[in-house]
Amino acid sequence: MSTPERTIGRISQYRRLVREMKKQGRQGVYSHDLAEMIGGTAAQVRRDLMLLGFAGSSRTGYAVDGLLLRISEFLDAPQGENIALFGVGNLGRALMPFFRSHHQNLRIVASFDTDPLKAGRVIHGCRCYGMEEMEAVIVRERVKVAILAIPAGSAQGVVDRLVATGIRGILNFVPVSLQVPAKVAVENIDMGVALEKVAFLARSIEKDLIGRRGSKT
Amino acid sequence: MSTPERTIGRISQYRRLVREMKKQGRQGVYSHDLAEMIGGTAAQVRRDLMLLGFAGSSRTGYAVDGLLLRISEFLDAPQGENIALFGVGNLGRALMPFFRSHHQNLRIVASFDTDPLKAGRVIHGCRCYGMEEMEAVIVRERVKVAILAIPAGSAQGVVDRLVATGIRGILNFVPVSLQVPAKVAVENIDMGVALEKVAFLARSIEKDLIGRRGSKT
DNA sequence: GCGTGTGAAATGCTTCACAGCG
DNA sequence: CGCTGTGAAGCATTTCACACGC
Numbered sequence: 001m002s003t004p005e006r007t008i009g010r011i012s013q014y015r016r017l018v019r020e021m022k023k024q025g026r027q028g029v030y031s032h033d034l035a036e037m038i039g040g041t042a043a044q045v046r047r048d049l050m051l052l053g054f055a056g057s058s059r060t061g062y063a064v065d066g067l068l069l070r071i072s073e074f075l076d077a078p079q080g081e082n083i084a085l086f087g088v089g090n091l092g093r094a095l096m097p098f099f100r101s102h103h104q105n106l107r108i109v110a111s112f113d114t115d116p117l118k119a120g121r122v123i124h125g126c127r128c129y130g131m132e133e134m135e136a137v138i139v140r141e142r143v144k145v146a147i148l149a150i151p152a153g154s155a156q157g158v159v160d161r162l163v164a165t166g167i168r169g170i171l172n173f174v175p176v177s178l179q180v181p182a183k184v185a186v187e188n189i190d191m192g193v194a195l196e197k198v199a200f201l202a203r204s205i206e207k208d209l210i211g212r213r214g215s216k217t
Numbered sequence: 218m219s220t221p222e223r224t225i226g227r228i229s230q231y232r233r234l235v236r237e238m239k240k241q242g243r244q245g246v247y248s249h250d251l252a253e254m255i256g257g258t259a260a261q262v263r264r265d266l267m268l269l270g271f272a273g274s275s276r277t278g279y280a281v282d283g284l285l286l287r288i289s290e291f292l293d294a295p296q297g298e299n300i301a302l303f304g305v306g307n308l309g310r311a312l313m314p315f316f317r318s319h320h321q322n323l324r325i326v327a328s329f330d331t332d333p334l335k336a337g338r339v340i341h342g343c344r345c346y347g348m349e350e351m352e353a354v355i356v357r358e359r360v361k362v363a364i365l366a367i368p369a370g371s372a373q374g375v376v377d378r379l380v381a382t383g384i385r386g387i388l389n390f391v392p393v394s395l396q397v398p399a400k401v402a403v404e405n406i407d408m409g410v411a412l413e414k415v416a417f418l419a420r421s422i423e424k425d426l427i428g429r430r431g432s433k434t
Numbered sequence: 435g436c437g438t439g440t441g442a443a444a445t446g447c448t449t450c451a452c453a454g455c456g
Numbered sequence: 457c458g459c460t461g462t463g464a465a466g467c468a469t470t471t472c473a474c475a476c477g478c
Contacts, residue, residue, distance in 0.1 A: 004469070008417055012410040016392065030437070038394045043471055046438065058437035059478050081416045090311035095408070097307065102392070102409050106416055144423075145416050169419030171412050175233065175319070177255045183426060185418035187411050191312070192319050193229040194404050195388050199298045199323055199362050200225055201402035202386030206361075209400060221447070247459070259459090260449055267461065275459040276456055 007048050008075075013038050014048070015071045021064055028060035029067070080105035084143045086158055087150035088113040088128055091173060095147060096124040109141045114154075131158070135165045145169040152176045224265050225292075230255050231265070232288045239281050247278035297322035301360045303375055304367035305330040305345055308390060312364060313341040326358045331371075348375070352382045362386040369393045 003011075017037050021029055031049070032042040049055075049062060054070045056062035083099075085092055088111050099108055111128045113119060119130035129137055137143070146167050148155060155174040162170065169185040172178055175192050220228075234254050238246055248266070249259040266272075266279065271287045273279035300316075302309055305328050316325055328345045330336060336347035346354055354360070363384050365372060372391040379387065386402040389395055392409050 002421065005414070005418075006469070008414050009407075009410050012413040013394070013407070016409075032437090039396075041471065042437090043440095043473095044469090047440080047470080050439065056438055057478075058476085061437070075413055075417055077416065077420055081420075083412075083416075090314065091308075094307035094311045098408065099412060103412065106412055145412075145419050147412070168423055169415040171408075171415045177230070179256075183422055185415050185422055187415035187418070189406060189408065189411055190226075190230070191315065191388075191406065192233075193226050194406055195300075195316060195320065195323055195362075195364070196229040196292055197222070197225050198386040198388045198402050198404035199294065199300075200292055201222075201404070202362055203294055203298075204219065205400055205402055206385055223447070249459085258449065260451095260462095261447090263460065264448080264462080273460055274456075275454090278459070 003051055007051055010038065010040070010044075010048055011052060011071055011075060014045075015068065015075070018064055018068050018071070022068060027064055028062060029064055030061035031056070033061070076105050080107055081145055082107055082109045082141050082143045083145045083147060084109065084134075084138060084141070085111040085126070085147045085149065086113075086134075087148065088115075088118050088123055089149065092147075092149040093124065095149065095173075096126060099147075100124070106145075108147075109143065110137050112137075114150075134158075134161060138162070138165045138167065143167065145171070147171045147173070148178075149173045220268055224268055227255065227257070227261075227265050228269060228288055228292060231262075232285065232292070235281055235285050235288070239285060244281050245277035245279060246281055246284070248273070250278070293322050297324055298362055299324055299326045299358050299360045300362045300364060301326065301351075301355060301358070302328040302343070302364045302366065303330075303351075304365065305332075305335050305340055306366065309364075309366040310341065312366060312390075313343060316364075317341070323362075325364075326360065327354050329354075331367075351375075351378060355379070355382045355384065360384065362388070364388045364390070365395075366390045 014034055017034060018029065031045040034045045035042040052070060052074060054062065054067055083106055085096065085108050092111065096108060099106060108126055111123060111126050112131055112134055113128055114131055118128045121128050144167065146162050148170055150158060152174050155176050156178060159170065159178050159180060163180055163184055167184065170178065172186055172188045175190055178186055180186055231251055234251060235246065248262040251262045252259040269287060269291055271279065271284055300323055302312065302325050309328065313325060316323060325343055328340060328343050329348055329351055330345055331348055333347065335345045338345050361384065363379050365387055367375060369391050372393050373395060376387065376395050376397060380397055380401055384401065387395065389403055389405045392407055395403055397403055
């Protein structure tokens with residue numbers, strides 16, 4: 001009944017593309033345009049937009065403005081979302097300006113770190129607190145989503161406190177599988193696994209090419 | 218015939234877990250142990266290891282040492298893999314020490330940046346080159362995999378040059394879908410999409426909970 | 435003709451369930 | 457017994473293919 005997870009990710013991608021097209025002054029877009037840009041098929045785009053409940057026309061394709069509106073209505077929280085960043089190390093500091101510039105309605109309103117030199121300071125325009133303040137700040141700022149970029153050893157402990165405080169979603173950069181109850185959404189970004197995977201795929205493609213010489217591309 | 222992509226990712230995760238267990242002195246591990254740790258089912262673990270061609274025994278489960286060996290034999294290039302990092306901004310600089318410490322056989326041997334202040338310097342123990350040198354360095358260092366952490370606007374241009382130079386895999390942090398021929402593997406890490414997705418899922422779980430009160434957890 | 439909307443088929447992945455073995 | 461190995465069933469997601477409309 002509810003939208004497949006894969007589709008949700010693609011809808012977010014469509015929005016990025018369609019914003020780009022709007023900036024370029026385009027008014028309509030065809031399913032095969034979007035398909036080509038995200039590396040999928042036109043049928044898949046059409047089905048995704050069908051699930052979104054957004055209809056196109058055969059003459060002009062999908063209306064850029066309407067689609068943008070519909071996607072935002074679907075994806076975004078009406079009042080935006082307050083987010084907290086845990087871990088202000090190299091990665092954490094890189095994430096702050098990245099998310100700030102790309103996502104206005106996902107606001108990083110607080111950051112946390114164990115390092116007492118960081119706590120109390122304002123880093124990338126965002127107040128950094130000590131870990132002992134997390135419960136108070138999360139409640140006060142109505143934070144519902146957390147980004148985790150802390151050392152692996154402390155991750156599960158922090159997550160348990162987050163869950164107890166009522167967090168609803170976690171974007172996890174820590175290379176550890178978190179244990180959470182079903183009422184909390186976790187999205188893992190496991191950079192180590194991704195690198196190993198692409199290195200592996202690179203090698204196996206190479207082997208394939210040697211295996212069958214003469215095929216195209 | 219060839220191993221499913223999902224399974225490849227999980228195998229990388231298994232290795233991480235099994236290394237941990239070895240460090241703790243354990244000799245055997247059961248499928249349900251691994252399943253619990255990665256949040257999957259025991260049947261899935263068994264099937265993955267079956268695909269790997271690694272057999273366990275009913276008394277002791279899977280042998281830690283043998284499994285570690287088998288996974289490394291499966292995943293790793295015998296001589297290791299030389300990798301280049303493109304973009305030494307906030308994110309790029311965060312990635313260097315991260316990969317260095319976690320993956321000895323995936324070596325970042327060169328980095329590249331357009332900023333002339335960075336080119337020529339050694340950053341995180343790794344020589345940074347100007348973009349104009351990429352073809353020469355990639356060939357010289359036998360780089361087969363690239364990590365992309367550059368601005369969106371220049372990504373496709375760099376990728377085209379990489380492909381022409383013979384790169385085989387790309388770990389892409391840039392929020393853009395890259396166009397590459399089928400002989401090149403791309404793994405996208407789209408942090409923006411991931412954040413939007415988890416925020417969305419967080420909200421929809423919340424709605425669900427309100428919908429059906431009284432169910433457990 | 436070229437594009438959308440969509441039931442139906444196909445594919446790929448996960449889980450079930452049970453035989454077999456130490 | 458409890459755990460592995462695995463054919464078969466079950467799901468989820470993608471793709472096909474064709475009716476319909478501009």
